[in-house]
Every structure is written in structure tokens, then in C-alpha cells.
Amino acid sequence: MTALGFELTVALRFLREGRMQTALIIGGAAIGVAVIFFITSVLTGVQGDLIRRVTGAQPHVVVKPPEETVAPLIAGRDDAPRVAAVQARPQRLTTIDGWPALARATEMTDGVFAVAPVASGSALGIKGDASRSVVVVGTELERYLRVVRLDEKVKAGVLQLEPGDALIGIELAKDLGAVLGDRFRVQSAQGTSEVFRIRALLDLGSRELNRRYVYTDLRAAQSLLGIPGRITNLDVAVRDIMRADEVAGRLRAQSGQLIESWIQTNNQVFAAINNQNIMTLLIRTFITIVVALGIASVLVVSVVQKRKEIGILRAVGATRRQMLGVFLLQGVMVGIGGALLGSGLGLMLVSLFSRILRNAEGQPLFSLHFDFGLIGIVTFGAAVLGLLAAVLPARNAARLDPAQAIRG
Amino acid sequence: MADDGALVRLQGLRKTYNEGLPNAEEVLHGIELAIQPGEFTALIGPSGSGKSTLLNILGLLERGSGGSYHLAGRDVTDFEDDERTHARHEMLGFIFQFHHLLPAFTALENVMLPGLIGHRRGRDGRSNARAAAGIRARAAELLDAVGLHEAYDKKPGELSGGMQQRVAIARALVRAPQLVLADEPTGNLDTHSSDSIFALLRQFNRERGTALLIVTHDPRLAARCDRIVELVDGRIAADQPNAVVVV
Numbered sequence: 001m002t003a004l005g006f007e008l009t010v011a012l013r014f015l016r017e018g019r020m021q022t023a024l025i026i027g028g029a030a031i032g033v034a035v036i037f038f039i040t041s042v043l044t045g046v047q048g049d050l051i052r053r054v055t056g057a058q059p060h061v062v063v064k065p066p067e068e069t070v071a072p073l074i075a076g077r078d079d080a081p082r083v084a085a086v087q088a089r090p091q092r093l094t095t096i097d098g099w100p101a102l103a104r105a106t107e108m109t110d111g112v113f114a115v116a117p118v119a120s121g122s123a124l125g126i127k128g129d130a131s132r133s134v135v136v137v138g139t140e141l142e143r144y145l146r147v148v149r150l151d152e153k154v155k156a157g158v159l160q161l162e163p164g165d166a167l168i169g170i171e172l173a174k175d176l177g178a179v180l181g182d183r184f185r186v187q188s189a190q191g192t193s194e195v196f197r198i199r200a201l202l203d204l205g206s207r208e209l210n211r212r213y214v215y216t217d218l219r220a221a222q223s224l225l226g227i228p229g230r231i232t233n234l235d236v237a238v239r240d241i242m243r244a245d246e247v248a249g250r251l252r253a254q255s256g257q258l259i260e261s262w263i264q265t266n267n268q269v270f271a272a273i274n275n276q277n278i279m280t281l282l283i284r285t286f287i288t289i290v291v292a293l294g295i296a297s298v299l300v301v302s303v304v305q306k307r308k309e310i311g312i313l314r315a316v317g318a319t320r321r322q323m324l325g326v327f328l329l330q331g332v333m334v335g336i337g338g339a340l341l342g343s344g345l346g347l348m349l350v351s352l353f354s355r356i357l358r359n360a361e362g363q364p365l366f367s368l369h370f371d372f373g374l375i376g377i378v379t380f381g382a383a384v385l386g387l388l389a390a391v392l393p394a395r396n397a398a399r400l401d402p403a404q405a406i407r408g
Numbered sequence: 409m410a411d412d413g414a415l416v417r418l419q420g421l422r423k424t425y426n427e428g429l430p431n432a433e434e435v436l437h438g439i440e441l442a443i444q445p446g447e448f449t450a451l452i453g454p455s456g457s458g459k460s461t462l463l464n465i466l467g468l469l470e471r472g473s474g475g476s477y478h479l480a481g482r483d484v485t486d487f488e489d490d491e492r493t494h495a496r497h498e499m500l501g502f503i504f505q506f507h508h509l510l511p512a513f514t515a516l517e518n519v520m521l522p523g524l525i526g527h528r529r530g531r532d533g534r535s536n537a538r539a540a541a542g543i544r545a546r547a548a549e550l551l552d553a554v555g556l557h558e559a560y561d562k563k564p565g566e567l568s569g570g571m572q573q574r575v576a577i578a579r580a581l582v583r584a585p586q587l588v589l590a591d592e593p594t595g596n597l598d599t600h601s602s603d604s605i606f607a608l609l610r611q612f613n614r615e616r617g618t619a620l621l622i623v624t625h626d627p628r629l630a631a632r633c634d635r636i637v638e639l640v641d642g643r644i645a646a647d648q649p650n651a652v653v654v655v
Contacts, residue, residue: 013512
């Protein structure tokens with residue numbers, strides 16, 4: 001018992017002596033921690049799943065050339081009657097000029113993770129008698145993989161985009177009656193056409209995308225779409241997906257291009273996620289307060305119960321500071337004990353519910369991964385919480401008048 | 409005046425409870441008392457005469473309301489709480505009527521506790537461990553001396569009243585204090601246990617030169633001390649060497 005130092009020795013002994021009391025309060029803290037742990041894990045899993053589903057094969061942010069608009073002939077004064085009926089102009093395939101410079105500038109922007117050039121347009125996929133309307137996405141595969149993880153979406157084949165190679169959605173392959181290694185023709189609206197070999201089949205997360213997407217080499221797409229050397233958009237990945245809007249704002253400020261973030265295009269999803277986060281933050285905060293109050297109240301009672309012992313310790317030479325330390329340490333240890341037990345309990349809950357809760361496709365809604373970071377954070381947080389909860393009881397213990405305490 | 413070799417010197421010591429309130433009550437009225445190193449003194453007097461208050465003040469657990477207190481030549485009258493605690497730890501030992509051992513600790517650990525206090529964890533873990541081993545050895549030696557060689561690892565609840573009080577004596581002596589204050593150390597023991605406890609106190613007084621001040625109601629025990637101080641209504645009514653010490 002001597003190696004631990006006086007305060008820790010006494011604190012541990014007091015906790016052990018308090019058996020039932022100690023067990024109850026550690027149990028209470030553990031349940032609180034388990035619920036927080038569980039909510040956090042489920043929320044992270046569910047939101048990750050939702051975002052993956054919504055964004056699918058979309059980049060976080062897209063940089064496009066500005067839309068061409070028609071200016072009314074008579075503009076300006078509001079009180080003047082408008083003469084013109086403004087007819088929107090049909091949108092041509094617009095392109096970004098001088099994209100390598102823009103790509104570099106975008107890459108340097110704060111919060112941007114990766115940028116890939118894309119030449120994209122609609123075309124017709126033809127194989128034999130079958131023809132389907134498709135979206136051709138021509139890009140540099142290596143750069144594009146850092147923006148959209150196509151490698152995670154490969155169902156069959158290998159990821160490679162040499163000139164003449166194509167990666168297509170699994171539904172499109174079915175519609176065209178094509179299998180891996182087959183060739184098929186893509187014909188653009190401009191009339192040019194090219195033949196591609198199917199190198200991989202992709203599952204992009206939704207039927208619509210799987211039915212329409214054809215990924216090709218950048219140059220092939222450029223010549224197919226009749227825009228050699230130019231691109232139609234830059235696809236951007238950001239570091240923090242929930243902050244895509246901030247990055248989009250920054251990009252908007254520094255370039256004359258049209259910037260769209262996934263948050264804009266999926267506003268409702270983002271709002272739902274945000275509301276979820278606020279609600280769970282609220283729940284977590286209240287659980288934390290309840291746990292802190294529980295620890296504090298048990299320690300307050302413990303100080304009263306141990307009056308005489310505190311008096312004896314003071315009489316044989318323990319300082320006020322040491323008595324303060326004894327009770328603060330009890331709070332810290334209860335917090336840490338509760339956090340470790342609670343993390344274990346939380347992991348059990350997560351593992352149980354990851355088998356029960358499934359998404360629309362029958363896959364687990366969230367995966368069970370041992371997030372030691374989260375355990376560390378929760379444990380540290382619980383230790384601090386225990387310390388704070390113990391401040392009041394510990395001060396009571398330190399202030400006790402030893403003569404009175406011994407008299408009883 | 410204070411530097412006269414006396415271990416304890418109280419001058420004009422007063423104690424008022426609820427000072428400044430309508431129910432203020434002075435329980436000690438100007439006590440003059442000196443205790444020499446190694447003295448073996450009985451403090452007697454009827455209930456309510458202020459014996460316990462005097463003992464608490466001597467033990468630095470309470471402060472006087474007036475007068476002065478010198479302990480080993482130092483004026484401790486106005487010591488702050490930390491200084492009082494430190495002085496208590498360095499120089500004083502306590503034996504209470506109801507032993508007051510910590511129930512969660514074994515007999516040996518109870519005796520070690522005063523030694524562990526202030527035993528800070530230094531950077532050098534080994535010298536620390538050596539110091540701890542020293543405390544343990546001394547606690548074991550004292551338990552042997554009070555005849556509890558078999559009871560090192562027993563909790564207080566497993567010991568008889570007399571054995572508990574022996575543990576408390578060992579605890580009071582573990583830091584080799586200059587003065588041990590005993591508040592009716594045999595108050596709840598039968599005469600047999602009471603005699604052997606008293607004999608132990610006497611033995612430590614003779615062998616180690618520890619001064620003792622023993623509050624007692626038992627005239628038989630008082631008769632076996634070197635000096636008897638009688639407190640009546642907060643005043644020293646009699647203070648004389650015991651002519652015929654019964655041993």
C-alpha cells in the first residue's frame with residue numbers, strides 16, 4: 001500500500017470500503033457512458049451511411065463554368081414596365097478555360113483535399129441493338145480516385161483507364177447485355193463516336209447512377225464531346241464533408257466559376273443531419289450532468305459517513321490539501337472506472353444492434369469498429385467530470401474541523 | 409520565558425466557545441501549565457471541567473481564544489492550519505478513548521498511516537520505496553512491542569477492544585513524538601486490559617523518553633503517574649508531583 005502515496009491509498013481504500021455505494025455510482029456512470037458511447041457510434045454510422053448514399057458517386061464540391069444567362073434588353077429601374085419576356089437560353093456544353101491553373105488554385109484552397117478534372121456530357125451507349133442514354137465522365141483516374149472512391153465501388157474487373165477503356169455501372173451493363181471485357185460504342189450528340197472496352201463494373205450506390213454512368217479516359221471524353229483540351233468541371237473533395245459549404249464559399253470568392261457543394265444539392269439531408277447532431281448533443285449533455293450529479297451526491301454522503309475517519313487522519317497529520325486530494329481522487333477514479341466499464345457496455349450494445357439495425361439494402365447500418373480514440377476521449381472526459389463532481393464534497397471534507405469530527 | 413526547556417508551556421490560556429454570540433461560554437479561564445520532556449502526567453477532573461478542550465488545544469486540534477502556547481520552544485499560538493498540522497505530525501501523538509482506528513485498513517497499515525502522510529512521491533522511486541520499507545519496519549516493531557505480532561493483517565473489527573487500543577498506541581508512537589496526548593485511553597476497557605495498556609504507556613515513557621499527558625477518570629491510574637494535574641471548572645485546582653507513585 002505504500003507505493004501509491006497517501007492520498008491514492010486512502011482514496012482507493014475508502015472506495016473499496018464503500019462497496020455497494022461505490023458499485024452503484026460506478027454502475028450509474030457506466031450506464032451514462034455506455035449510452036453516450038452507443039449514441040455516438042450509431043450516429044456516426046448512420047450519418048456516414050446516409051452521406052455515402054446521398055453523395056454516392058458525387059464529389060463534395062463541383063466547380064463549373066458559369067451558366068450563360070440572357071440579359072433583358074431593358075434593365076435597371078424597377079418602376080419602369082418591363083418590355084421583354086426573357087426566354088432562357090438553351091445551355092450549351094460550356095467549358096472551363098485554362099483549367100490547369102484553376103485546378104492548382106483550387107487545390108491550394110484551405111479545406112480542399114483533392115481536385116480532379118472532368119469532361120462530362122451526355123451520349124448514347126450502343127451495343128448491338130441496345131442503346132441507352134449515358135453520362136460520359138472522362139477523367140484522370142489517379143486524381144479522380146482521391147475525389148471519389150471508385151475503388152470501393154468496383155463489383156467486378158479492375159480499375160484501369162487506358163485510352164479506350166471504360167468503367168460502367170452494373171445496371172448499364174445489364175441493359176446493354178454486356179459483360180466484363182466486352183466492347184461497346186459511345187456516340188455523342190455531336191455525332192462522333194468511340195469504342196470502349198469494359199474494364200470494370202461499378203456499383204455507384206443507386207440504380208439511377210448505375211444505369212447511366214460511363215467513366216473514360218479524359219482525352220477520349222474530350223474528343224468524344226468535341227472539346228479537345230478543355231474540361232466541363234473540376235470535381236473537388238474536401239477534408240471535412242460537413243464543412244463543404246465553407247470550402248465552396250471560399251472557392252466562390254476566389255474564382256468566377258459556378259460552385260456547387262453536395263450540401264446545396266442535398267439541403268434537406270444536411271439539415272436533417274444537423275438537427276440530429278443538435279438533438280444528440282443535448283441528450284449527451286444532460287446525461288453528463290446527471291452522471292456528475294450522481295457522483296457528487298454519493299461523495300457528499302461519503303464525506304458525512306467518513307467524518308470521524310477524516311478527523312482521525314487530520315489528527316495524525318494529514319493536511320487539508322491531502323484530504324481534498326483523497327476525495328478528488330475518488331471522483332476521478334469513479335469517473336475512469338465508469339468510463340471503462342461503460343465503454344465495454346457500449347461496445348456490447350453497438351455489436352448487438354449492428355446485427356439488428358440494417359439499412360434498406362440489408363447491410364448493417366453501422367459497422368462495429370473498436371474506436372479506441374473514442375474510448376480514450378470518453379475516459380478522459382469522465383475523469384475530468386469525476387474531478388469536477390468531487391470538488392464540492394472534497395471541499396467539505398477538507399474544511400471539516402478535526403476536533404469536532406472526532407468528537408462525532 | 410518560553411525558551412526554558414519546557415516541552416509545553418501554556419500561559420493565561422483561555423477558551424471561549426461561540427465567541428461573540430449571546431450563548432458564548434468560557435470553558436478555560438487562564439490556564440498556566442508547563443510540561444517537561446519525558447514527564448508522565450495525569451490530567452484529572454470532573455466531567456465538563458474542560459479536560460478534553462485542553463487536550464485538543466495542546467494537540468493543536470483547536471485554538472485557544474486567549475493566552476499563548478509554546479510547543480518545544482516555538483510559539484504555536486497563531487499557527488495557521490497547515491503549520492499546526494505539520495507540528496502535530498512532527499511532534500505529537502494521539503490516543504483516543506475509542507481507539508479511532510480506520511476500519512478499512514489492517515492493524516499494520518493503521519500504524520503506518522502517520523508515517524505515510526507527508527511521505528511525498530519523489531522523482532527517485534527507489535529511495536521512496538526504501539523510506540516506505542522503513543516505515544513498515546518501524547510499524548511492525550511497534551506492533552511487536554505492544555504484543556500484537558500475530559495481528560498485523562487483521563482489520564480493527566477483528567480485534568478485541570484492548571487489542572485495538574494497543575494498535576492505537578503503536579500508531580501514536582510510530583513517528584517518535586515528543587508528547588503523546590491520551591484521552592481516557594482505558595476508558596472503555598476492563599481492569600485487566602486497562603492495567604496492561606497503562607503498563608505499556610509507562611514502558612514507552614521510560615524506554616523512549618516520550619512525555620505523556622493522560623486524561624483519566626480512574627484514580628487508580630492517576631495514582632501511578634509522576635504528576636497529577638486537576639482541572640475544575642476550567643481552572644487548575646491542583647498540580648502536584650505524585651509523592652507515592654504506585655507502579
